[in-house]
Amino acid sequence: EVQLVESGGGLVQPGRSLKLSCVASGFTFNNYWMTWIRQAPGKGLEWVASITNTGGSTYYPDSVKGRFTISRDNAKSTLYLQMNSLRSEDTATYYCTREIAGGFAYWGQGTLVTVSS
Amino acid sequence: NIVMTQSPKSMSISVGDRVTMNCKASQNVGNNIAWYQQKPGQSPKLLIYYASNRYTGVPDRFTGGGYGTDFTLTINSVQAEDAAFYYCQRIYNSPTFGGGTKLELK
Numbered sequence: 001e002v003q004l005v006e007s008g009g010g011l012v013q014p015g016r017s018l019k020l021s022c023v024a025s026g027f028t029f030n031n032y033w034m035t036w037i038r039q040a041p042g043k044g045l046e047w048v049a050s051i052t053n054t055g056g057s058t059y060y061p062d063s064v065k066g067r068f069t070i071s072r073d074n075a076k077s078t079l080y081l082q083m084n085s086l087r088s089e090d091t092a093t094y095y096c097t098r099e100i101a102g103g104f105a106y107w108g109q110g111t112l113v114t115v116s117s
Numbered sequence: 118n119i120v121m122t123q124s125p126k127s128m129s130i131s132v133g134d135r136v137t138m139n140c141k142a143s144q145n146v147g148n149n150i151a152w153y154q155q156k157p158g159q160s161p162k163l164l165i166y167y168a169s170n171r172y173t174g175v176p177d178r179f180t181g182g183g184y185g186t187d188f189t190l191t192i193n194s195v196q197a198e199d200a201a202f203y204y205c206q207r208i209y210n211s212p213t214f215g216g217g218t219k220l221e222l223k
Contacts, residue, residue, distance in 0.1 A: 045204055045214040095160060102166030103151030103208060
């Protein structure tokens with residue numbers, strides 16, 4: 001059974017940093033691209049970052065480019081999201097996801113990040 | 118950047134009704150569309166991939182259609198457990214979500 005378990009969320013002040021983790025199990029982690037998606041309270045879904053299976057390439061929307069860094073440790077089956085210079089608009093639940101061909105079939109339970117002073 | 122627009126934003130229907138919701142892409146995306154269902158307090162669940170393919174375990178009352186810029190998600194004979202938010206998503210190359218449609222039951 002595929003499982004994705006996020007951790008690392010919490011309350012952080014604007015301008016500070018936070019690192020999220022996602023431990024994957026139930027599949028061969030190094031065979032798959034991985035993606036972070038977030039959802040602000042009461043709002044829709046927003047793609048945050050994607051990384052290739054080897055970690056050789058990463059992709060971001062303009063809203064987080066230069067502030068967030070996605071990475072992975074295939075030996076530990078773990079995905080990361082380093083978030084720097086956090087803003088109030090980054091407040092959201094962050095989901096770790098894995099694609100199948102044509103959609104994100106596997107989602108973690110999410111970890112809540114609150115950016116507030 | 119491609120923008121995905123969903124309509125209506127919300128709808129209220131009765132159990133047993135048939136409902137269709139829409140998703141419009143600002144550019145041709147072929148069949149690179151997925152649909153998700155999200156219930157309160159839960160993670161989204163994949164319903165449809167490549168515009169019209171039902172994901173494993175999804176009831177056959179859910180049907181996706183469309184190509185290019187206009188897409189639909191139809192639920193035949195809506196059940197009480199279908200009350201949820203539904204999101205379309207352009208897959209690949211900077212995946213982009215629509216704003217969602219809230220389905221409520223009368």
